[in-house]
Amino acid sequence: xxxxxxxxxxxxxxxxxxxxxxCIFPVLWMLSSSFKENSEFISDFGLxxxxxxxxxxxxxxxxxxxxxxxxxxxxxxxxxxxxGVIVVTSWAGYAFSRLEFFGKNLFFxxxxxxxxxxxxxxxxxxxxxxxxxFKIGLLTPRLGYLLAMINVNxxxxxxxxxxxxxxxxxxxxxxxxxxxxxxxxxWWHVALPLARPATGVVxxxxxxWIWNEFVLASLILPPKALPLQAGLMRFQGEYIGNFTTxxxxxxxxxxxxxxxxxxxxxxxxxxxxxxxxVG
Numbered sequence: 001x002x003x004x005x006x007x008x009x010x011x012x013x014x015x016x017x018x019x020x021x022x023c024i025f026p027v028l029w030m031l032s033s034s035f036k037e038n039s040e041f042i043s044d045f046g047l048x049x050x051x052x053x054x055x056x057x058x059x060x061x062x063x064x065x066x067x068x069x070x071x072x073x074x075x076x077x078x079x080x081x082x083x084g085v086i087v088v089t090s091w092a093g094y095a096f097s098r099l100e101f102f103g104k105n106l107f108f109x110x111x112x113x114x115x116x117x118x119x120x121x122x123x124x125x126x127x128x129x130x131x132x133x134f135k136i137g138l139l140t141p142r143l144g145y146l147l148a149m150i151n152v153n154x155x156x157x158x159x160x161x162x163x164x165x166x167x168x169x170x171x172x173x174x175x176x177x178x179x180x181x182x183x184x185x186x187w188w189h190v191a192l193p194l195a196r197p198a199t200g201v202v203x204x205x206x207x208x209w210i211w212n213e214f215v216l217a218s219l220i221l222p223p224k225a226l227p228l229q230a231g232l233m234r235f236q237g238e239y240i241g242n243f244t245t246x247x248x249x250x251x252x253x254x255x256x257x258x259x260x261x262x263x264x265x266x267x268x269x270x271x272x273x274x275x276x277x278v279g
Contacts (some may be wrong), residue, residue, distance in 0.1 A: 030254070034058065034247040041244050057248035065239065067249050069224070070231030074211055077227050081149040081210045082203050085157055088150060089202060090195065093161025094187050098173075108162070115155040120215065122152070127219055134220075141221050149210045157202045164198040165191060204264050211257045228253045 033041050034057055035050040062068045095101075096108050130144040139147070168191070176186050192199070214229035221230070232253055239245050 027254070030247050031251055033244055034251045036244050038242055038244050041247075057245050058252065061235070061245055061249040061252060065235045065245070065249060067228065067231060067235060067252055070226055070228040070235075071252065073225060073231075074228040077146060077149065078207050078210045081146055081153075082206045084146065084150040085153045085206045086199055086202055089154060089157035090161050090192055090199070091187065092154070092158045093198075094165055094191050096158065096162045097165035098170075098191075099183075108158075111155045111158050115159070119152050123216055123219070126151075126216070130220055142225055145217060145221055145225075148216055149213065153202075153206045153209060156205065160198050160201055161195060164195050168194055200264065204261065208257060208261065 029047070032049055035053050035055070036057075037054075040050070062071075092111075096104060126148055130139065130148065133139040133144065134141060172190050172194075173186050176190050181189065211227075212229055214227065214233065217227050217230040218233065221227075223234070226234070232249055235249050236246055
Protein backbone atom coordinates (compact mmCIF):
# COMPACT_ATOMS: atom_id res chain seq x y z
CA UNK A 1 0.00 0.00 0.00
CA UNK A 2 2.79 2.40 0.93
CA UNK A 3 4.65 1.42 -2.25
CA UNK A 4 1.60 2.30 -4.36
CA UNK A 5 1.33 5.71 -2.67
CA UNK A 6 5.01 6.40 -3.35
CA UNK A 7 4.59 5.46 -7.01
CA UNK A 8 1.50 7.68 -7.28
CA UNK A 9 3.30 10.64 -5.69
CA UNK A 10 6.30 10.17 -8.01
CA UNK A 11 4.06 10.04 -11.08
CA UNK A 12 2.12 13.11 -10.04
CA UNK A 13 5.25 15.14 -9.31
CA UNK A 14 6.88 13.96 -12.54
CA UNK A 15 3.86 15.14 -14.48
CA UNK A 16 3.79 18.49 -12.67
CA UNK A 17 7.52 19.04 -13.20
CA UNK A 18 7.19 18.24 -16.91
CA UNK A 19 4.30 20.71 -17.26
CA UNK A 20 6.24 23.39 -15.38
CA UNK A 21 9.31 22.78 -17.54
CA UNK A 22 7.26 23.01 -20.74
CA CYS A 23 6.02 26.43 -19.59
CA ILE A 24 9.35 27.75 -18.33
CA PHE A 25 11.56 26.51 -21.15
CA PRO A 26 10.21 28.90 -23.86
CA VAL A 27 10.75 31.83 -21.50
CA LEU A 28 14.32 30.81 -20.72
CA TRP A 29 14.96 30.20 -24.42
CA MET A 30 13.68 33.68 -25.28
CA LEU A 31 15.73 35.39 -22.57
CA SER A 32 18.86 33.43 -23.44
CA SER A 33 18.53 34.21 -27.13
CA SER A 34 18.03 37.93 -26.51
CA PHE A 35 21.61 38.22 -25.19
CA LYS A 36 23.22 36.56 -28.23
CA GLU A 37 24.55 37.67 -31.57
CA ASN A 38 22.27 36.75 -34.44
CA SER A 39 24.95 34.46 -35.92
CA GLU A 40 25.36 32.69 -32.56
CA PHE A 41 21.62 32.14 -32.34
CA ILE A 42 21.49 30.66 -35.86
CA SER A 43 24.36 28.29 -35.09
CA ASP A 44 22.82 26.72 -31.98
CA PHE A 45 19.12 27.71 -32.39
CA GLY A 46 19.28 29.40 -29.00
CA LEU A 47 19.61 26.11 -27.12
CA UNK A 48 22.88 27.07 -25.42
CA UNK A 49 23.42 29.76 -22.85
CA UNK A 50 25.09 32.93 -24.20
CA UNK A 51 28.83 33.24 -23.78
CA UNK A 52 28.37 36.69 -22.23
CA UNK A 53 25.47 38.94 -21.34
CA UNK A 54 25.26 41.60 -24.03
CA UNK A 55 22.45 44.15 -23.71
CA UNK A 56 22.94 45.74 -27.12
CA UNK A 57 19.90 43.93 -28.53
CA UNK A 58 17.74 45.48 -25.83
CA UNK A 59 19.21 48.94 -26.46
CA UNK A 60 18.71 48.58 -30.21
CA UNK A 61 15.10 47.43 -29.79
CA UNK A 62 14.40 50.24 -27.32
CA UNK A 63 15.93 53.06 -29.37
CA UNK A 64 16.13 52.12 -33.03
CA UNK A 65 13.06 49.86 -32.94
CA UNK A 66 11.07 52.59 -31.13
CA UNK A 67 9.89 50.08 -28.54
CA UNK A 68 10.58 52.70 -25.90
CA UNK A 69 7.75 54.86 -27.25
CA UNK A 70 5.39 51.86 -27.42
CA UNK A 71 6.40 50.87 -23.89
CA UNK A 72 5.54 54.31 -22.52
CA UNK A 73 2.22 54.22 -24.39
CA UNK A 74 1.40 50.90 -22.71
CA UNK A 75 2.33 52.31 -19.31
CA UNK A 76 -0.05 55.23 -19.92
CA UNK A 77 -2.94 53.08 -21.16
CA UNK A 78 -2.51 50.54 -18.37
CA UNK A 79 -2.27 53.10 -15.56
CA UNK A 80 -5.17 55.27 -16.70
CA UNK A 81 -7.28 52.24 -17.68
CA UNK A 82 -6.82 50.52 -14.32
CA UNK A 83 -7.71 53.71 -12.42
CA GLY A 84 -10.80 54.09 -14.59
CA VAL A 85 -11.85 50.48 -14.03
CA ILE A 86 -11.43 50.77 -10.25
CA VAL A 87 -13.45 53.99 -10.02
CA VAL A 88 -16.32 52.92 -12.30
CA THR A 89 -16.67 49.34 -11.07
CA SER A 90 -16.33 50.16 -7.37
CA TRP A 91 -19.09 52.75 -7.80
CA ALA A 92 -21.26 50.23 -9.61
CA GLY A 93 -20.47 47.39 -7.20
CA TYR A 94 -21.29 49.58 -4.20
CA ALA A 95 -24.55 50.73 -5.81
CA PHE A 96 -25.63 47.18 -6.62
CA SER A 97 -24.80 46.10 -3.06
CA ARG A 98 -26.14 48.98 -0.97
CA LEU A 99 -28.69 50.96 -2.99
CA GLU A 100 -32.20 50.07 -4.05
CA PHE A 101 -33.37 51.20 -7.49
CA PHE A 102 -35.63 50.02 -10.28
CA GLY A 103 -34.18 47.17 -12.35
CA LYS A 104 -31.27 46.59 -9.97
CA ASN A 105 -31.21 42.81 -10.28
CA LEU A 106 -31.88 42.92 -14.02
CA PHE A 107 -28.96 45.25 -14.69
CA PHE A 108 -26.66 43.16 -12.51
CA UNK A 109 -27.58 39.95 -14.30
CA UNK A 110 -27.00 41.70 -17.63
CA UNK A 111 -23.45 42.46 -16.51
CA UNK A 112 -23.01 38.84 -15.48
CA UNK A 113 -24.39 37.67 -18.83
CA UNK A 114 -21.83 39.85 -20.61
CA UNK A 115 -19.09 37.70 -19.06
CA UNK A 116 -20.25 34.81 -21.26
CA UNK A 117 -19.63 36.79 -24.46
CA UNK A 118 -16.05 36.49 -25.79
CA UNK A 119 -14.38 39.89 -25.82
CA UNK A 120 -13.25 39.65 -29.49
CA UNK A 121 -16.90 39.10 -30.47
CA UNK A 122 -17.63 42.68 -29.45
CA UNK A 123 -14.79 44.23 -31.43
CA UNK A 124 -16.77 44.64 -34.66
CA UNK A 125 -19.64 46.73 -33.19
CA UNK A 126 -17.15 48.51 -30.93
CA UNK A 127 -14.97 49.38 -33.91
CA UNK A 128 -17.97 50.71 -35.86
CA UNK A 129 -19.14 52.85 -32.93
CA UNK A 130 -15.68 54.28 -32.24
CA UNK A 131 -14.87 55.09 -35.88
CA UNK A 132 -18.17 56.94 -36.26
CA UNK A 133 -17.50 58.91 -33.10
CA PHE A 134 -14.00 59.72 -34.36
CA LYS A 135 -15.44 61.09 -37.60
CA ILE A 136 -17.80 63.50 -35.85
CA GLY A 137 -15.12 64.55 -33.35
CA LEU A 138 -16.70 63.26 -30.15
CA LEU A 139 -13.68 61.10 -29.29
CA THR A 140 -9.99 60.97 -30.03
CA PRO A 141 -8.41 57.56 -30.78
CA ARG A 142 -6.56 57.48 -27.46
CA LEU A 143 -9.66 58.37 -25.43
CA GLY A 144 -11.79 55.91 -27.40
CA TYR A 145 -9.27 53.14 -26.81
CA LEU A 146 -9.14 53.86 -23.07
CA LEU A 147 -12.93 53.82 -22.80
CA ALA A 148 -13.01 50.51 -24.66
CA MET A 149 -10.41 49.02 -22.29
CA ILE A 150 -12.44 50.15 -19.29
CA ASN A 151 -15.58 48.70 -20.83
CA VAL A 152 -14.21 45.19 -21.43
CA ASN A 153 -13.15 44.93 -17.78
CA UNK A 154 -16.49 45.98 -16.28
CA UNK A 155 -18.39 42.72 -15.80
CA UNK A 156 -15.93 40.70 -13.72
CA UNK A 157 -14.81 43.73 -11.71
CA UNK A 158 -18.36 44.77 -10.81
CA UNK A 159 -19.10 41.20 -9.75
CA UNK A 160 -16.01 41.08 -7.52
CA UNK A 161 -16.80 44.41 -5.86
CA UNK A 162 -20.49 43.62 -5.33
CA UNK A 163 -19.84 40.24 -3.73
CA UNK A 164 -17.19 41.82 -1.51
CA UNK A 165 -19.44 44.71 -0.41
CA UNK A 166 -22.29 42.26 0.27
CA UNK A 167 -20.15 40.61 2.96
CA UNK A 168 -19.01 43.85 4.58
CA UNK A 169 -20.79 44.84 7.81
CA UNK A 170 -22.67 48.13 7.59
CA UNK A 171 -21.74 49.40 11.06
CA UNK A 172 -19.01 51.78 9.89
CA UNK A 173 -21.21 53.04 7.06
CA UNK A 174 -24.06 53.75 9.50
CA UNK A 175 -21.70 55.64 11.78
CA UNK A 176 -20.38 57.69 8.85
CA UNK A 177 -23.96 58.44 7.77
CA UNK A 178 -24.81 59.65 11.29
CA UNK A 179 -21.77 61.93 11.15
CA UNK A 180 -23.21 63.53 8.02
CA UNK A 181 -21.22 61.71 5.36
CA UNK A 182 -22.86 61.51 1.92
CA UNK A 183 -23.19 58.30 -0.09
CA UNK A 184 -20.21 59.36 -2.19
CA UNK A 185 -18.23 60.13 0.95
CA UNK A 186 -19.10 56.74 2.47
CA TRP A 187 -17.91 55.03 -0.72
CA TRP A 188 -14.63 56.96 -0.73
CA HIS A 189 -13.79 57.01 2.99
CA VAL A 190 -15.28 53.71 4.19
CA ALA A 191 -16.21 51.19 1.50
CA LEU A 192 -13.31 51.57 -0.92
CA PRO A 193 -10.53 51.40 1.73
CA LEU A 194 -12.09 48.23 3.16
CA ALA A 195 -12.25 46.69 -0.31
CA ARG A 196 -8.48 46.62 -0.82
CA PRO A 197 -8.36 42.85 -1.55
CA ALA A 198 -10.98 43.24 -4.28
CA THR A 199 -9.19 46.32 -5.60
CA GLY A 200 -5.98 44.31 -5.81
CA VAL A 201 -7.64 41.62 -7.92
CA VAL A 202 -9.33 44.16 -10.17
CA UNK A 203 -6.06 46.04 -10.63
CA UNK A 204 -4.06 42.97 -11.59
CA UNK A 205 -6.63 41.41 -13.92
CA UNK A 206 -7.31 44.74 -15.64
CA UNK A 207 -3.60 45.52 -15.99
CA UNK A 208 -2.92 42.10 -17.52
CA TRP A 209 -5.70 42.54 -20.05
CA ILE A 210 -4.86 46.13 -21.05
CA TRP A 211 -1.12 45.42 -21.27
CA ASN A 212 -1.59 42.38 -23.52
CA GLU A 213 -4.33 43.76 -25.80
CA PHE A 214 -3.31 44.48 -29.39
CA VAL A 215 -6.20 43.68 -31.76
CA LEU A 216 -8.36 46.74 -31.08
CA ALA A 217 -5.28 48.96 -30.71
CA SER A 218 -4.06 47.89 -34.16
CA LEU A 219 -7.46 48.79 -35.64
CA ILE A 220 -8.16 52.23 -34.18
CA LEU A 221 -4.89 53.79 -33.02
CA PRO A 222 -2.39 55.69 -35.21
CA PRO A 223 1.17 54.27 -35.38
CA LYS A 224 2.66 56.68 -32.84
CA ALA A 225 -0.06 55.90 -30.28
CA LEU A 226 0.22 52.10 -30.44
CA PRO A 227 0.80 50.16 -27.20
CA LEU A 228 3.70 47.77 -26.85
CA GLN A 229 1.97 44.58 -27.98
CA ALA A 230 0.70 46.17 -31.20
CA GLY A 231 4.05 47.89 -31.71
CA LEU A 232 5.78 44.53 -31.49
CA MET A 233 3.95 43.39 -34.62
CA ARG A 234 5.37 46.33 -36.59
CA PHE A 235 8.77 45.81 -34.97
CA GLN A 236 8.81 42.12 -35.94
CA GLY A 237 7.96 42.99 -39.53
CA GLU A 238 10.84 45.47 -39.77
CA TYR A 239 13.45 43.15 -38.23
CA ILE A 240 12.09 39.79 -39.33
CA GLY A 241 15.54 38.29 -39.97
CA ASN A 242 17.18 39.65 -36.82
CA PHE A 243 16.02 36.96 -34.43
CA THR A 244 17.90 38.05 -31.32
CA THR A 245 16.63 41.62 -31.60
CA UNK A 246 13.09 40.29 -31.87
CA UNK A 247 13.71 38.13 -28.79
CA UNK A 248 14.90 41.23 -26.92
CA UNK A 249 11.75 43.09 -27.92
CA UNK A 250 9.58 40.21 -26.76
CA UNK A 251 11.46 40.16 -23.45
CA UNK A 252 10.81 43.89 -22.96
CA UNK A 253 7.10 43.27 -23.44
CA UNK A 254 7.01 40.10 -21.36
CA UNK A 255 9.05 40.77 -18.24
CA UNK A 256 7.34 43.82 -16.62
CA UNK A 257 3.83 42.41 -16.43
CA UNK A 258 5.05 38.93 -15.40
CA UNK A 259 7.13 40.41 -12.59
CA UNK A 260 4.11 42.38 -11.39
CA UNK A 261 1.92 39.30 -11.59
CA UNK A 262 4.38 37.11 -9.66
CA UNK A 263 4.81 39.78 -7.02
CA UNK A 264 1.07 40.26 -6.48
CA UNK A 265 -0.23 36.77 -7.20
CA UNK A 266 -1.06 36.11 -3.54
CA UNK A 267 -3.40 39.13 -3.63
CA UNK A 268 -5.40 37.46 -6.41
CA UNK A 269 -6.20 34.45 -4.22
CA UNK A 270 -6.81 36.66 -1.20
CA UNK A 271 -9.11 38.97 -3.11
CA UNK A 272 -11.10 36.21 -4.80
CA UNK A 273 -11.75 34.49 -1.46
CA UNK A 274 -12.13 37.60 0.72
CA UNK A 275 -15.83 37.95 0.02
CA UNK A 276 -16.42 34.55 1.58
CA UNK A 277 -14.70 35.34 4.86
CA VAL A 278 -15.29 39.04 5.50
CA GLY A 279 -17.36 39.69 8.59
